[in-house]
Amino acid sequence: MGIFNSINISATGLSAERLRMDVISNNIANVNTTRTEDGGPFRRQMVIFQSIEDPKKLPMGKQPQEPSSGRGVRVKSIMEDMSPFKMEYDPENPDADADGYVRKPNVTIVHEMVDMITCTRAYEANVTCINSAKDITSAALSISKN
């Protein structure tokens, strides 16, 4: 239904931000993880967002009959941060190498906390959007009341 378009679009934003929050939580949970199934320490993960285009959209250069918005956002993939691991001197650790250094995940906790704040705010922005869309429909329904 057309009247729920903006709500549906904001819902995709909510789902995407929630998944991002999951990934950030996973990064924070694994801040000290030195072993993974692939071997080596945990690598920081990042979500890649992609916009969902209107299926009726024409290829570039052609003007559509009716202008239309996109259909929201989706998480295209979760990629790994390939920046180098942190090296920590800890000879007693079973995962230490010959020189006594342990490779720690490339997760910076401050970084993740800031990402978490932006994620929360983005989620709130989408909720505000939904509430506004709701207010607009209620306002339309109140036309000619009284």
Added chain:
Amino acid sequence: MRINEGFLHGADCKPQKSQVNSKEQWNSFLDTLQTAIEEVDNLGKASEKMTQDAVLGRVENLHDVMIAAEKAKTAMNLTLEVRGKALEAYKEIMRLNF
């Protein structure tokens, strides 16, 4: 003569045509109403199912539940508004004095 004929022909034809048209229009209006009400019902059922799933802990996104409920509510309000308008028009006609 020709003009008269044409006029008569037109006068003959037009009321019948408009009768059929108004009947068709009435039927298509009823169909539209039926579909709209079914859609509202479906939204209500979807919301109910979502709420059940949420209570049973089977829902991944909590906001989907709230959005489904909100959609059902908005659709129901719209239906009530349309019903109110129809009843208002009916009452207005009943108030006519001949």
